[in-house]
Every structure is written in C-alpha cells, then in structure tokens.
Amino acid sequence: MARMAGRRALFAVPVLLAVTFGVFAAAALSPFDPVRAYAGTAGLTASQENLDQIRANLGADRPVTALWWDWLTSAATGDFGASAVMRRPVADVIAERLGWSVLLAGTAFVIAVLLGTVLGVLAARRPGGLVDRTATAAAYTLEAAPAFWLGLLAVWFFAVHLGVLPAGGLTDPGADAVTAGQVARHLVLPAGVLALTQLPWFHLYARQGVADALAEDPVRGARARGLRERTVLCGHALRSGMLPMLTLIGSRIPEVITGALLVETVFSWPGIAAATVEAATSVDFPLLAALTTLATAAVLAGNLLADLLYGLADPRAGFDG
Template sequence: MEHRVLDATVIWRVVRRRLAVAVPVLAATSAGMFALGAASPVDPAEQYAGAAAFTTSPEVLAQIRANWGVDDPLPVQYARWAGNLLRGDLGWSTSRHEPVADVIAARAGWTLLLIGVTLAVVLAVSLLAGTLAAYRRGGLLDRGLRAGAYAVESMPVFWLALAAIAVFALGLGWFPAGGLTTVTATGVSAGDVAHHLVLPVTVLAISQAPWFLLFVRDSVAQSLRDDHVLAARARGLPGRVVLFGHALRTALLPFLTLIGTHLPELVGGSVLVETVFSLPGLGAVSVQAALGSDFPLLAAITLITTAVVLAANLATDLAYTAADPRVRIDG
C-alpha cells in the first residue's frame, strides 16, 4: 500500500510540473497567434461581409468593427479573445461561415483516425523490422532496411503522396485517389472508409517509419550487448526469447520517449497528406484557413494541436515511469 501511495505521489508531481510548463506554452502560443492575426492587413469586417463588402456602406462596416471591438487597444482585444477561449467560445470561422467549434468537431475525428492508424502501423512495422535488422547486423536485411530508410527520409511526404496516387490510383486503379467515400455512396461505411484510407495511411506511415525503424535497430543492437542479454544467451535460451523477451524489452524504454517527441512531425505530415488526398480532416482545413486568413479557425486548431502534443508528452513520461519502476521522473 505504501508503494502505491508513493507512485501516486510521483505521478501527481509529474503532472503538476508538466502543467506548470504547459500553461506558459499555451499562453505564449495564443499570444503569438493573436499577434499574427492583429498584424494581418485583412479587414475582419470586410472578410465577414464577403462579396457583399463591395456594396456595403462604410457606416455598416464601421458598426461591425465596433460590435467586434477590433478598434480597441490590442491588450483589450487579446484579453477578450482569451476570455472567450477559456469559456469555450472559439469564435466564428470567416472562411467556413460557421462556428469554429462546429468545424473542429466535424473534422477532428478523421484526423485522429488517420494519425492513430498510422502510428499503430509505424510502431508495429518498425518494432518488428528494426529488431530483426539488429539481430542480423550487417546482413542483407539490415543493409537493405537502412538504405531504404535513408532514402525515404530524403523524400518529401507530398511527393510520396503524389507518386502513390499516380501509381496505385491512376495507373493500377487499386485504390481511390482521394476522399473518404465513393462519389456514388449514399452514406459512410467502415469498409469504404478503410479502402480510401489505405493510400493515405501507407504514405504517412512510410514517411514516418525511418525514424522509428533506425532507432529500434540501434537500440536493440546496443541491448544485445548488455550483460543480462548475454547472460540469457549463456543460459541457452532460444534466440527469439533472447531477442524479443530481453533485448527488445530493454530497448522499448527510450522508444517510448521517441513516440512523444516525434508526434509533432506526425501531425505536420498529416496536414500534407490530408491536403493531397482531399481528406476532410483538420489538416486540410488548416491549409484553407491559412490561405483564407481565417484567424479564429487557424488559432483554435493551433492551440488544440499544441495541447494534444503537450498531453502526449505527459503520457509518454508516465508510460516510461510505468514501464520501468526504477525510473522516477521529477520534472
């Protein structure tokens, strides 16, 4: 019982210290996004009016600015905007002409699905392939995987996406070129969505796998030289038990940290993949918001993404502590 109380205390200390870092980071991110929006030459009143701004009288536009308080001092505007965010009011999307909360709610699930499935594929493939490459260091499999990983690292993800569409969608016709459902579909089915996600998930997984694969390969190769692994071999344990039960288990600890630190790049890659494959996720909407100077939508997506990354890093730290009871993260 005492050990459990100690563990709970350590976990709460980690959460408290991570929150002490997360709050300033989110505040700085919000201030930066607000500063970018304030520096934009786009008139929010004219943007809100759209094409009608050309025929709307200056008095009406001035009244809109007064209602929104865009002529108030910047500190006053920021305090009002931040207060609305804290109350859950994310504002109005000027490019989508609907509440920002509705835009995010309708699209966040697809982005999470893409990233979640991709991460699962990357972890499974990199753990298996990296472990086998480490076990056969210098062999044909090891050299081939490393050469392929280095080659993929030099390829932009949008290039991989376009090449996949050209070969497997337009050339062979095996998979759709974009979207989540067929044009003639009257609803959304799991099979149809899965078929449409094959290419996006594969492209995003291939673009992210080299980092994980090379890391696993080097970590397992180092673990194979540890004393406890050599002792397991000396006891005559089967090779697969030594490899997966001892060497890989030790290498998984730093691998957990890599997952948390690499999440921002995975999110960034999903933006490009969603755009190329015309997926209705937050990535494509972010690009549209940036091109359309939709500050409320872009700011909300940026803040939510930052919060998710911070939460993932916290989860990684806690998972690292749970995986190795000897480790105690103090900050």
C-alpha cells in the same frame, strides 16, 4: 505519476497562453485582410466605408490584446467564438473534422510504430545483413522524402496507374452514406503515406536500441545459460532496447500533426487541414487560435505520455520530470 501530471499541467498553462497570444499577434501582422476574406468576391468592389463597417462589426479594428483577451475569457468557459470565414461556431467546425484527423493520424502512428519496430528488430539481429541493408537504406531515403511528394506519388501509382485504390476523399463519388468499408478503402493511401513519413525514425531507433542491448552483459549471460534466441531477443534485448522508442513517441507527435496537414490536403481528407489553411489565409482569429491551441495541447500530452511510459517501463527512471 500524479505529481508529474500535475506539474506538467501547471507548466502547460503559461505555454498555451503564450501560444495563443502569439497566434493573435502573428495574425495581426499578416498581410492577409480578414475583412476581404469574409466579404469574398464582394470585397473586391466594396467601398472602403463598407469595408470599415464590416471590420467594426467583426471587431477586427480592435487592438490585438483586446481580441486575445476576449477570446481567452470565452474559451475558458468552452466558447471558442464563431469562425468568420466559415460562418459557424468554432467548436462545431472542430468537432466535425477532428475525428477524421485523429483516425488518420492514429492509424498511421500505429502502423509506423509496429512496422518500424519489427523491421528494426530484424535488422538488429543480423547487422550488415540483407534485411539490415535494405531496410536501413529505405529508411534514410524515406526520411528525406517530403510527405506531399510521397502522397502525389501514391496517388499516381495506386489510383491512376493501377486503379486499385481511391485517389482521395472519404467516400466514393455519389455515395449516399458514409460506410465503414468506404472509409477503410479511402484511408489506406493517406494513412500509408503518413506512416511512411514516420516509419524511418522508429526503425532506426529500434535497430540501434536492440543492437546495443544485444551487446550488453545481461543478454550475453542469457545466451550463455542456453536460452533460446527468441527468448533472448524478446524477453531481454527487446525490452531494454525499446526504452529510447518511448521518448521518440512524444517527440514525433509534432511531425505527425504537420505531416497529417499535408497528407490531408493531398488526399482531400475531411480533417482539420483544410480548416487550418483557410483560417491562416483568412486570418480567422478564433478558429486559428483554437486549432493552434489544440495542436499545442496534443504535443504537450504526447510528451507527458512518453515520459509516463518510460517511467513505467524502467522504474529506475522515476517520475521526477
């Protein structure tokens, strides 16, 4: 495990270098002007001389390679620079918002894994049955539904039509403090919607994996020995059939991150979505590079976690990846 983690860490270094440089290069080619975004409404009437002076003060007139290298050397020491559009250190912006994004994505991911696994196992027990047909049809339908559309539909039904859940935000309007109860109520809709976007994959993988395991000789032998169906299902078929799910966990992390950005926007969740959108549209080099690096690191860590879990669940696979 240690050797695998070490190899993956070494592999992550050039990947992160390439990603960060790609962010700076893409931002430089963007039609958005970071100087006008920094100046705001004043940039509409400012003279070209003043805009050029602001550009020089921000360092936006320097070559892309110089901007990237300066940011990279500073980031290596823990200094990610200052966000030009938010007028704050990048580290403060991320620290303020990252926890809420992790809470949303983590809650949704756990719900998707648990509920998808349960539905997949129930469907695999009786292929072609009512549960199988209903859950699988719903999974294929949800798989094709965009996250923002599900979010808007949830807001209309639960917040506007029924009025049982808040439409967005982190706390109730006029609240003086952030309480766990208010956060929990406001988390229900965004976490539920994000979980629905990931649930079909876990359901389909669990259903197919358990169905294949039930047809294997070891499971048939367990049934022939007279073991109870619950023991056969949970002790034999489920363990073998869940191995593909472990690799799925790592591969779904990019989709969770993308879906979280859309869901946070729909529900005005105070995560990193708003910062990401604002950084992209304002060509905020330091903030955009830091957020992209963070997302890339999360994907690499998720893939490593999936491989480690697979190796622990099936020692025959080993840790040679």
